[in-house]
Amino acid sequence: MAGRFLLTLASLVGLALATAVAAQSTPDGATLYDAHCAVCHQADGSGITAPPTFPPLDGEVGRVAAAGEGGRQALIDVVLFGIKGDLTVDGVSYAYGQEMPGWRKILSDEEIASLLNHVLASWSNPDALAAASASVSAKQVADERARELSPEHVYARWQKVTP
Amino acid sequence: MKRVPKGVLWGAAVVAVAVIVYLAQGWFGGPPYQYASEPLTHLKTEADFTLQSASGPVSLSDFDGDVVVLYFGYTHCPNICPTEMMHLAEVHKLLPEKDRSRVKMVMISVDPERDSPATMAKYAHAFDPAFIGLSGAPASIAAVAKQFFVTYQKTDQTGPDQYFVNHTSAAYVLNTRRQLALIYNYDQLGSDQAHIAQDLHHLLLRGS
Numbered sequence: 001m002a003g004r005f006l007l008t009l010a011s012l013v014g015l016a017l018a019t020a021v022a023a024q025s026t027p028d029g030a031t032l033y034d035a036h037c038a039v040c041h042q043a044d045g046s047g048i049t050a051p052p053t054f055p056p057l058d059g060e061v062g063r064v065a066a067a068g069e070g071g072r073q074a075l076i077d078v079v080l081f082g083i084k085g086d087l088t089v090d091g092v093s094y095a096y097g098q099e100m101p102g103w104r105k106i107l108s109d110e111e112i113a114s115l116l117n118h119v120l121a122s123w124s125n126p127d128a129l130a131a132a133s134a135s136v137s138a139k140q141v142a143d144e145r146a147r148e149l150s151p152e153h154v155y156a157r158w159q160k161v162t163p
Numbered sequence: 164m165k166r167v168p169k170g171v172l173w174g175a176a177v178v179a180v181a182v183i184v185y186l187a188q189g190w191f192g193g194p195p196y197q198y199a200s201e202p203l204t205h206l207k208t209e210a211d212f213t214l215q216s217a218s219g220p221v222s223l224s225d226f227d228g229d230v231v232v233l234y235f236g237y238t239h240c241p242n243i244c245p246t247e248m249m250h251l252a253e254v255h256k257l258l259p260e261k262d263r264s265r266v267k268m269v270m271i272s273v274d275p276e277r278d279s280p281a282t283m284a285k286y287a288h289a290f291d292p293a294f295i296g297l298s299g300a301p302a303s304i305a306a307v308a309k310q311f312f313v314t315y316q317k318t319d320q321t322g323p324d325q326y327f328v329n330h331t332s333a334a335y336v337l338n339t340r341r342q343l344a345l346i347y348n349y350d351q352l353g354s355d356q357a358h359i360a361q362d363l364h365h366l367l368l369r370g371s
Contacts, residue, residue, distance in 0.1 A: 039238060039282075039289045041244065050325045053241045082246070096319070096327060097242040101249035105256060106290070 029118025057091040060127025085155035109141040196224035199358040214299040217284035237274035248350040252290040257360035272298040
């Protein structure tokens with residue numbers, strides 16, 4: 001009786017541990033977005049537009065990713081290194097000395113890929129992407145990471161790829 | 164003349180050498196520790212305040228024995244705050260692991276009308292789960308800001324809940340006795356992180 005109880009207990013503990021390990025090894029994009037991005041860009045990706053504070057990710061990220069390889073690299077660069085400069089999104093100018101910090105020392109390549117893939121699959125971004133294939137891999141993030149760009153440099157790259 | 168036993172002479176010699184070595188360390192032991200920012204050694208007043216966290220009131224005295232880094236900002240801040248919070252997170256990561264729980268990074272809202280304690284907690288945790296976000300009644304926030312000569316003012320208001328807040332962007336470091344010890348400006352926090360992490364470690368070691 002006691003033996004069976006201990007066995008059940010042991011398997012429950014094992015299951016809990018396995019779940020915890022699995023949760024740790026595969027970063028969930030939605031969870032990462034909620035933890036690190038939503039405080040500014042909002043849970044629905046709409047940003048804060050009045051007064052123009054944080055640009056929306058809904059639609060814009062899809063459009064930039066649809067611009068091709070350069071667009072996807074620019075998205076990765078923004079998350080890794082941040083961006084500094086005036087942006088215009090959906091006709092709204094974000095020109096209050098906007099500066100987003102880079103997450104390269106906080107988030108891993110896998111986490112950034114997972115995060116971006118979540119954003120690319122959310123809100124109206126899939127529509128903006130249309131048929132363009134736009135998933136981001138950890139390898140692509142690692143390649144961009146090696147560039148060690150400044151937020152000003154990311155801004156210059158971003159200006160070239162935004163539609 | 165009475166002979167002094169050899170053992171006593173040897174003992175005295177050893178003690179004399181030890182004293183000389185000890186003093187020489189003081190005299191020639193290199194310059195004192197250089198902080199990244201001019202230490203405010205003349206400030207002996209103990210700061211204190213009580214504000215609201217997501218899980219209830221928090222007083223500065225709750226952190227006695229720890230080093231506290233205070234930053235005043237707001238969650239609708241489009242430029243300085245996110246970057247400065249990231250720099251504080253980077254400094255925190257550079258600390259020796261055993262120091263991390265003893266260096267409390269605290270962000271205080273200068274926009275208490277829009278930033279609830281829960282909003283502040285979520286914002287602070289976005290940068291580091293160990294960071295602490297505080298808000299409170301506008302009058303309480305004003306009193307805390309005054310203690311540190313922090314100023315803030317609404318600007319570019321386009322609606323009741325639509326505005327920016329101009330505010331002092333420095334980070335204030337309190338030693339383990341709640342005395343203001345160091346102030347870092349925005350640029351230093353961006354460029355001097357390894358040195359700042361050393362400073363915080365040194366403040367913990369020194370214990371004051």
